[in-house]
Amino acid sequence: MPIEVKNVSCRYGERTPLEVEALREISFRVEDGEFVGIMGHTGCGKSTLIHLMAGLLIPGEGRILIDGKDINEPGYDREELRRTLGIVFQYPESQLFETTVEKDVAFALKHLDLSKAEKAERVRWALEAVGFRADSRSGPPEIAGKSPLALSGGEKRRVAIAGVLAAGPRILIFDEPLAGLDPSGRLEFLELAARLHSQGTTILMVSHDADALCGYADRILVLDRGRLCAEGSPEEIFRDPGRAEALHIGAGEVRRIAQVLYEKGRLQNPEITKYKVLLDEIKRMIKAGEGT
Amino acid sequence: MKKLSYVKKAILTAACIALCVVLPMAFHAIPNAGNIYCPMHMPVLLCGLVCGWPFGLLCGAAGPLLSSLFTGMPSMAYLPSMIIELAAYGLTAGLVMRFVHTKRAMADLYISLIAALLAGRIVAGASRALIFASGSYSMEAWITSYFVTALPGLLIQLILLPAIAFALEKARLIPARYPRTA
Amino acid sequence: MSFLPTGSYREGDSVLHRMDAFCKLLCTILFLAGVILSDSFPGYGLAAGCLLAVTLVSHLGPGTALRGVKRMWLFFCLILLMNTAFFETEQIWWEWWIFRFSADGFFQGLQVVLRVAMAMVLGNLLMSTTSPLELAGAMESLLYPLKLIGVPVRDVAMILGVAIQFIPTFSEEAEAIRKAQTARGARFESRKLSEKAKSVVPLVVPVFLAAFRRADELAMAMEARGYRRTKGKISKRRRHLSRRDGIGLLLCSLFGAAEIML
Numbered sequence: 001m002p003i004e005v006k007n008v009s010c011r012y013g014e015r016t017p018l019e020v021e022a023l024r025e026i027s028f029r030v031e032d033g034e035f036v037g038i039m040g041h042t043g044c045g046k047s048t049l050i051h052l053m054a055g056l057l058i059p060g061e062g063r064i065l066i067d068g069k070d071i072n073e074p075g076y077d078r079e080e081l082r083r084t085l086g087i088v089f090q091y092p093e094s095q096l097f098e099t100t101v102e103k104d105v106a107f108a109l110k111h112l113d114l115s116k117a118e119k120a121e122r123v124r125w126a127l128e129a130v131g132f133r134a135d136s137r138s139g140p141p142e143i144a145g146k147s148p149l150a151l152s153g154g155e156k157r158r159v160a161i162a163g164v165l166a167a168g169p170r171i172l173i174f175d176e177p178l179a180g181l182d183p184s185g186r187l188e189f190l191e192l193a194a195r196l197h198s199q200g201t202t203i204l205m206v207s208h209d210a211d212a213l214c215g216y217a218d219r220i221l222v223l224d225r226g227r228l229c230a231e232g233s234p235e236e237i238f239r240d241p242g243r244a245e246a247l248h249i250g251a252g253e254v255r256r257i258a259q260v261l262y263e264k265g266r267l268q269n270p271e272i273t274k275y276k277v278l279l280d281e282i283k284r285m286i287k288a289g290e291g292t
Numbered sequence: 293m294k295k296l297s298y299v300k301k302a303i304l305t306a307a308c309i310a311l312c313v314v315l316p317m318a319f320h321a322i323p324n325a326g327n328i329y330c331p332m333h334m335p336v337l338l339c340g341l342v343c344g345w346p347f348g349l350l351c352g353a354a355g356p357l358l359s360s361l362f363t364g365m366p367s368m369a370y371l372p373s374m375i376i377e378l379a380a381y382g383l384t385a386g387l388v389m390r391f392v393h394t395k396r397a398m399a400d401l402y403i404s405l406i407a408a409l410l411a412g413r414i415v416a417g418a419s420r421a422l423i424f425a426s427g428s429y430s431m432e433a434w435i436t437s438y439f440v441t442a443l444p445g446l447l448i449q450l451i452l453l454p455a456i457a458f459a460l461e462k463a464r465l466i467p468a469r470y471p472r473t474a
Numbered sequence: 475m476s477f478l479p480t481g482s483y484r485e486g487d488s489v490l491h492r493m494d495a496f497c498k499l500l501c502t503i504l505f506l507a508g509v510i511l512s513d514s515f516p517g518y519g520l521a522a523g524c525l526l527a528v529t530l531v532s533h534l535g536p537g538t539a540l541r542g543v544k545r546m547w548l549f550f551c552l553i554l555l556m557n558t559a560f561f562e563t564e565q566i567w568w569e570w571w572i573f574r575f576s577a578d579g580f581f582q583g584l585q586v587v588l589r590v591a592m593a594m595v596l597g598n599l600l601m602s603t604t605s606p607l608e609l610a611g612a613m614e615s616l617l618y619p620l621k622l623i624g625v626p627v628r629d630v631a632m633i634l635g636v637a638i639q640f641i642p643t644f645s646e647e648a649e650a651i652r653k654a655q656t657a658r659g660a661r662f663e664s665r666k667l668s669e670k671a672k673s674v675v676p677l678v679v680p681v682f683l684a685a686f687r688r689a690d691e692l693a694m695a696m697e698a699r700g701y702r703r704t705k706g707k708i709s710k711r712r713r714h715l716s717r718r719d720g721i722g723l724l725l726c727s728l729f730g731a732a733e734i735m736l
Contacts (some may be wrong), residue, residue: 056653082659089654094647097459097679107676108658149463149683162660298691306633307601307689311681316683318648319674329674334550338682354634357613360597364639373503391535426733451671451676459679465686 001200003053003257008062010048022048024226026062030204033240035197037213037234038206038225041248046206050175053204055086066171079111086169090176092160093153101151101159102128104142108167126166128193132215154185161192171202177208191217195245210252214238214273222247234273254278261285295467297313301343305351305468308335308343311417312378313362327454330445332356336378337408337453340385342466343402348382378418399468401454409446481603489718490532490603495612497719501602504726508733511591517736518588524729527596538602543594548585608635613688640688647684652677683699 004104010023024043029269030226033207035153040046050065055071055078057225062069071081089095098104105123114122132141143151148159174193178186186192186209194216197203207213213220214234222230222237224247230237238244238251251259258291260280262270266285272278315331336355336395340348356374360366367375383410386449460466485491492500509521529539561579568575601609614631621627655676662673 051653054653054657056656079659082657087654087657089650090658094684095651095654095658095676095680097676097683099458099462110662111659144626147462149459167659266604297693299697300690302629302633303636303689303693303696304686306636306646307640307685309633309637310644313637313641314644314648314685315678315681316580318652318677324546331678332684338521338626350630352635354630354637358634358637358641361601361609401563447585447668448671451668452675455675456679456682459683460686463683463687465683465690 002067003034003204004063004068005029005049006063006065008052008059008064010052010057010059021226023052023059024185026223026228028228028231032200033197033200033202034192034219035168035193035203035205035217036222037217037220038204039208039220039249041211044248045221045226046152047175050087050204050206051175052255053173054085055081065290075267083112083167084169085171085173086167087173088163088164088177090163090179091157092164093156094110095133095163096148096160097154099147100144101146101148102140104148104159105144105166106137107164108163112167122166122168124164126162127159127198129165130162131188132158132162139272149228154181157181157185161189165196172204174203174205174207176208178212186212192282210250210273211237211254211275212252214252214254222232222249224248235271238273239271296343301347302409305339305343305347307460308351309354309358311335312351313359315417316359317363331361331447333381333412333445333449334452334460336382337385337405337449338456340382340408341389341453341457342460343386344390345383345386348378348386350382351382352378352382354409373416373419373442377412378464380415381408384411398454400469401457402450405450405453408451413442413446460464484534484538484602486533486603488531488533488603490528491685492718493603493722494713494715495604495608496615496713497602497715497723498600499609499612500654500725501722502596504723504730505592505596508726508730509589509596511730512577512733512736513585514736517733518585518592518733520729520736521592525592525599529595532599532603534599534602539595539596539598542652543591545697550591554583554587557586563712609637612637636692640685643688644681645683648677651684652681657681693713 005028008023008026012020013023022282025047026045038046043091048057052059053066055064056172058072064072066081066084069076096104098107102123105126106119107272108120109119112119118286120140122145124134127141127144128134131142134141143155143159143278148156151159161177177193178187181189184215193203195207197216205213205217217234220237221228221234227249230243237249239257241251241255254275255270258268258272258278259265261267261281267281272281312332312335319425320329325339332355336348336352339351343351352377356366356371356378358372385404388404388407389400392400394400394403457466461468493501507526512518512521523671525539529536544701558575559573561574561576565578566574566576570623603614614627614634617625617627617630621629658676660673660676662677
């Protein structure tokens with residue numbers, strides 16, 4: 001299921017004095033099973049890009065192909081798109097509305113041709129994926145019967161994500177999924193994303209959090225004022241911290257610490273963006289220090 | 293949750309008034325939605341039910357007014373009769389809710405809703421007919437046509453409003469009418 | 475993207491644009507009263523003439539002034555037909571089954587149509603030449619006498635002010651929710667009545683929840699800062715009236731009086 005975005009431009013308020021060019025001639029390709037991060041300053045067009053890929057907006061120019069099919073072609077099956085591509089919007093907990101968690105998670109399955117048992121199984125799987133384990137082997141987790149509106153903030157977010165996962169999308173788009181999460185919630189979410197990725201799901205994640213994207217994404221796209229201005233591995237993107245700054249994306253703490261250690265002569269190579277790699281380097285340094 | 297304070301009622305009313313402007317816009321994408329769902333009626337009825345009749349009255353009067361100012365819908369010509377209709381909804385919903393206590397929250401809710409919807413429709417039909425069609429036939433015709441064409445809308449309100457009220461109560465944003473631990 | 479919808483307001487520099495919003499509102503009410511009270515065709519002629527004159531003065535095109543009127547043609551036809559066919563009178567053109575077509579009925583219907591159309595034009599003129607915020611201020615001034623009968627006008631003004639502030643936030647949230655539910659597979663259309671109601675639950679319930687949550691947060695913040703129910707005096711907004719405001723009011727009063735006489 002590769003996603004191809006070809007020469008896409010998008011404007012708001014066309015033919016009015018308030019015309020805003022949200023995106024300009026964007027082209028990129030996301031392969032199956034990739035984990036791609038999207039970064040950019042507020043108002044750079046990230047949300048517009050997501051809405052375009054989900055078919056919620058129609059581009060002024062250009063084409064968006066999913067699995068080789070143009071999603072804005074008249075004959076394209078929109079239901080198919082809804083099944084293959086799931087979006088977790090910013091603050092997804094605001095979409096909860098049903099009387100029980102179970103019903104809310106099953107909402108996305110309403111129009112699918114599944115038996116009752118299959119649906120229940122999907123709901124149970126989705127809830128387990130976001131960390132709600134069932135006590136018994138067959139029944140749903142305890143939370144399934146509760147009202148989603150009476151849960152805590154973190155639980156609500158997980159239920160909302162389960163509601164998207166239940167439909168079994170092969171492509172998942174996350175829009176600022178870390179906003180408003182505490183450190184443990186952040187880590188929990190990132191591990192969930194990594195787990196889904198390892199199971200073969202294509203993941204696109206929009207975030208301001210450079211450390212999170214660098215730690216998990218294969219590739220990062222940088223948008224600035226509606227243009228795609230950089231594309232590459234985390235190491236490439238943050239090779240020159242000054243350039244990243246100019247694109248209105250700050251390097252993560254990991255990369256900054258690596259830079260400091262490099263300047264002090266403790267590191268051979270400052271291009272470390274992954275937390276675990278930095279940790280290993282520091283451990284090595286400490287061991288070397290003890291040795292002398 | 294305790295009973296609502298005056299300030300909280302006032303701000304909830306402000307939110308309902310704002311929804312009177314926003315909901316019709318949100319429903320704009322659905323074809324013919326304005327006629328069927330009457331999206332502006334929901335916040336007004338809810339305001340009357342939750343905050344009481346003075347606030348319901350205010351919401352019913354101010355909601356269509358602000359909507360007309362900001363979005364041009366309803367147009368000025370319909371504004372007076374619309375204000376009368378919605379104010380009647382808010383007022384009746386609040387009053388009936390205050391005086392009916394069946395010990396069952398849902399029953400109270402339905403009784404108040406039905407009373408408010410009927411009262412509002414009659415008042416609106418009559419006022420429109422009086423202002424624009426002061427003829428012997430026109431008045432009756434207007435009221436009946438108003439009533440008949442609006443029937444699906446009435447039923448939809450009866451389904452939607454309890455759902456909204458239930459969700460708000462679950463989210464602890466409005467107090468329960470008969471708290472279990474009395 | 476935070477914005478206030480401006481409705482039908484068009485910027486301009488005509489006499490109408492420069493008039494004080496409060497006076498313009500009073501004039502509109504007087505004019506509307508005149509239109510509603512008139513019940514003869516010379517009266518309608520006068521009203522139409524005056525409306526035409528005001529439209530010319532406002533520098534608004536006929537398209538702006540007549541907006542919305544065209545879309546109503548079906549409704550107008552229906553009113554005309556119903557009145558023509560059912561009006562109870564002695565003089566009947568011809569009768570068929572339950573229909574009794576009459577000239578009186580036709581004119582009755584025509585009157586209704588004329589009144590509604592003229593009221594719409596009047597509303598268009600007011601809204602196209604006055605910014606929403608000015609108009610809201612004018613409404614507040616108009617409500618001032620209510621204070622004398624015990625209505626807490628300051629609280630009402632506060633509520634209206636907060637409501638206006640809520641509008642852009644809520645509309646953004648509603649749009650986000652609509653998109654999110656669409657992406658989750660919601661369909662906001664259905665044939666059956668009960669299904670129709672249920673199909674909008676995923677939209678309506680979260681919008682209400684989001685709105686009430688915001689309201690709850692704001693109310694708590696206000697209570698924490700000590701906002702109390704008002705009982706004291708309120709300062710009245712001072713308006714600067716010019717000669718054109720006076721002339722406008724005078725003309726509209728004259729028009730109203732003329733309509734009562736005709």
